[in-house]
Amino acid sequence: MDFLPEEIDNYAVTHTSKESELLYRLNRATNMKVLQPRMLSGHLQGRVLSMLSNMIQPRHILEIGTYTGYSALCLAEGLAMGGKLLSIEIDPEIAEFAKDFIEASEYAEQIEVVVGNAMQTIDTINEQIDLVFIDADKSNYLNYLKKVYPKLKVGGYIIADNVLWSGKVVKLANEKDMDTKALQEFNQFVQEDDRFENVLMPIRDGLMVARKLK
Numbered sequence: 001m002d003f004l005p006e007e008i009d010n011y012a013v014t015h016t017s018k019e020s021e022l023l024y025r026l027n028r029a030t031n032m033k034v035l036q037p038r039m040l041s042g043h044l045q046g047r048v049l050s051m052l053s054n055m056i057q058p059r060h061i062l063e064i065g066t067y068t069g070y071s072a073l074c075l076a077e078g079l080a081m082g083g084k085l086l087s088i089e090i091d092p093e094i095a096e097f098a099k100d101f102i103e104a105s106e107y108a109e110q111i112e113v114v115v116g117n118a119m120q121t122i123d124t125i126n127e128q129i130d131l132v133f134i135d136a137d138k139s140n141y142l143n144y145l146k147k148v149y150p151k152l153k154v155g156g157y158i159i160a161d162n163v164l165w166s167g168k169v170v171k172l173a174n175e176k177d178m179d180t181k182a183l184q185e186f187n188q189f190v191q192e193d194d195r196f197e198n199v200l201m202p203i204r205d206g207l208m209v210a211r212k213l214k
């Protein structure tokens, strides 16, 4: 579901910095060769992620849900000198697709894609994280937040994608619609937790941006 009329959306895109040639090719290749290309962040959201990352200048970024690597490449644009981005992807085939584009980028040495289930892989991280991008299975969003919280530095950020879930979060969720229920729970948890300051940005399918206060 698009929240903005197409005309306004197009206007926003045409008044936003262009994506790089590599990101453009990755976007096209994903649309032509990969299932569910709507999962890719895309031009406008990609520039938002890049802008936020550039504002934060993180040393360590954790991404949960690589898919074809579009958002990883956007977030990497803001890494501090010598900074690293670790991205976790459960599907080995899609991870290989992402790695080809990451290797062709200027961030090849800074981005590591790890194949695995994020619920287990997060436990192996020892570094203090400055920025986490949650964009994998919706039913685990709250689990991911709880798992990364102790590893996130005070003043660090969590960005979670799809928190508006095509608008379904504002309706009473059907008992069987576990994803909508999980996202409602996630949004409510962040909103009520005084360890975070948060803004739900109605960009694309909704980005929750939360800063760790304590």
Ligand SMILES: C[S@@+](CC[C@H](N)C(=O)[O-])C[C@H]1O[C@@H](n2cnc3c(N)ncnc32)[C@H](O)[C@@H]1O
Pocket: 039, 040, 041, 042, 064, 065, 066, 067, 068, 069, 070, 071, 072, 088, 089, 090, 091, 094, 116, 117, 118, 119, 135, 136, 137
């Ligand atoms: C929405 S896509 C990510 C899109 C990408 N971040 C972007 O913006 O271009 C979600 C990805 O999470 C992966 N995924 C789902 N469950 C996962 C899990 N438990 N651990 C790691 N990755 C998972 C899926 O295979 C899929 O590639």
